[in-house]
Amino acid sequence: MSREELIRSFGPEVTEAVTQPIDIPLLTTREGWDLEASRRLVPPDLADCAPKGTEVGPRDPRLMYHGEMLPVITPALRGGLLDARRQLRKNRFRKLGRSTDMIIDGDRGTGKTTLLVQIGRGFQGLIEQDLGPDPNRIPVVFITVPPERESNLHWSLPFAEFLGLNHTINPDDRTRRTADMTEPVAHVMKQARTRLVLVDGINRIQDSEIRAAFDYFEALQDRTNVTFIFCGTGAREIVHEARYDKRRKSLPDVVKGKTYFSDLPVLWAGVIPYGDDWHSVVQGFDEDLSLYDHKPGSLLKLSRYLHQRTGGYIASLNDLICQAAQETIETAAETGTEAITRKLLDDIRIGRGDSR
Numbered sequence: 001m002s003r004e005e006l007i008r009s010f011g012p013e014v015t016e017a018v019t020q021p022i023d024i025p026l027l028t029t030r031e032g033w034d035l036e037a038s039r040r041l042v043p044p045d046l047a048d049c050a051p052k053g054t055e056v057g058p059r060d061p062r063l064m065y066h067g068e069m070l071p072v073i074t075p076a077l078r079g080g081l082l083d084a085r086r087q088l089r090k091n092r093f094r095k096l097g098r099s100t101d102m103i104i105d106g107d108r109g110t111g112k113t114t115l116l117v118q119i120g121r122g123f124q125g126l127i128e129q130d131l132g133p134d135p136n137r138i139p140v141v142f143i144t145v146p147p148e149r150e151s152n153l154h155w156s157l158p159f160a161e162f163l164g165l166n167h168t169i170n171p172d173d174r175t176r177r178t179a180d181m182t183e184p185v186a187h188v189m190k191q192a193r194t195r196l197v198l199v200d201g202i203n204r205i206q207d208s209e210i211r212a213a214f215d216y217f218e219a220l221q222d223r224t225n226v227t228f229i230f231c232g233t234g235a236r237e238i239v240h241e242a243r244y245d246k247r248r249k250s251l252p253d254v255v256k257g258k259t260y261f262s263d264l265p266v267l268w269a270g271v272i273p274y275g276d277d278w279h280s281v282v283q284g285f286d287e288d289l290s291l292y293d294h295k296p297g298s299l300l301k302l303s304r305y306l307h308q309r310t311g312g313y314i315a316s317l318n319d320l321i322c323q324a325a326q327e328t329i330e331t332a333a334e335t336g337t338e339a340i341t342r343k344l345l346d347d348i349r350i351g352r353g354d355s356r
Contacts, residue, residue, distance in 0.1 A: 037124045043290040052292040066325035072284035076269035084119040104231040106269030109315035116231040138192035145201040155216045156181040186223040203232035214242035271312040293339040316352045
């Protein structure tokens with residue numbers, strides 16, 4: 001399966017190539033999510049850009065593009081998208097019982113949220129290709145764990161915010177008291193035929209809050225038949241504790257004498273070791289650069305250096321390459337060269353115990 005099929009599996013009637021907006025709407029709103037799900041980020045055509053050596057402004061299309069670039073296929077992204085596609089295809093036609101949820105786990109900076117978002121984009125694209133565009137359909141809901149998590153009211157608010165439901169009891173009251181929106185949320189999700197809920201930042205749930213949170217998720221799932229994907233560092237342990245805590249002794253986690261740690265599919269995002277997979281990732285960045293003096297393969301020649309600098313973390317690699325690309329674009333009028341070099345990379349600071 002090609003990168004095009006994995007990341008941009010949408011028909012021309014669904015997607016459009018757009019420039020990254022300056023004021024980016026949040027993914028936790030329907031407007032922001034639909035923009036992310038429908039847009040197709042493409043490298044700017046150099047023929048349509050300011051000539052080489054021309055001073056660029058802060059909204060130059062190539063500066064904006066290199067602030068994000070395209071998702072590069074990592075081993076975690078490739079495997080996770082395929083696993084999720086299979087599970088969601090099965091869940092879509094399931095009638096009895098709850099749909100099988102999924103978990104995305106891994107260290108910080110390994111691309112977990114990217115995987116979560118790409119799964120959602122792919123699923124929404126599949127639904128729209130199959131059933132056709134429908135402004136009343138909301139196939140995917142994306143939320144992050146709220147700062148307050150003590151009650152159903154708190155958990156209902158991120159869903160209400162995404163769906164655009166007014167949860168203020170008295171709009172003129174400066175205290176802006178809010179109401180428990182669980183019933184309206186469940187009603188709208190059923191009417192809008194929502195089938196997938198993406199929950200990012202599940203690691204923020206404290207131990208004392210786990211049971212209440214997942215009771216809420218299960219109750220909402222019973223009402224709407226959605227699939228949940230929980231994402232965050234340590235998500236596997238959090239979800240397992242919610243499903244098999246000490247108060248549920250009737251549900252042992254030992255089957256046929258073998259202990260298991262998760263009965264749900266776990267999509268792992270990890271550090272990329274130096275080798276073929278790393279070279280493939282670097283090559284992806286190399287091919288996506290939109291620089292006047294970039295020579296294909298030049299970034300790949302720095303593959304070992306890039307691994308030493310980043311430790312194999314995709315987030316650190318993305319930071320390093322994006323900053324270097326933007327810097328060379330912005331300074332090309334002075335330097336006369338628009339390309340990423342070892343010298344330029346040495347001057348860029350990143351985290352992860354930068355090994356310069």
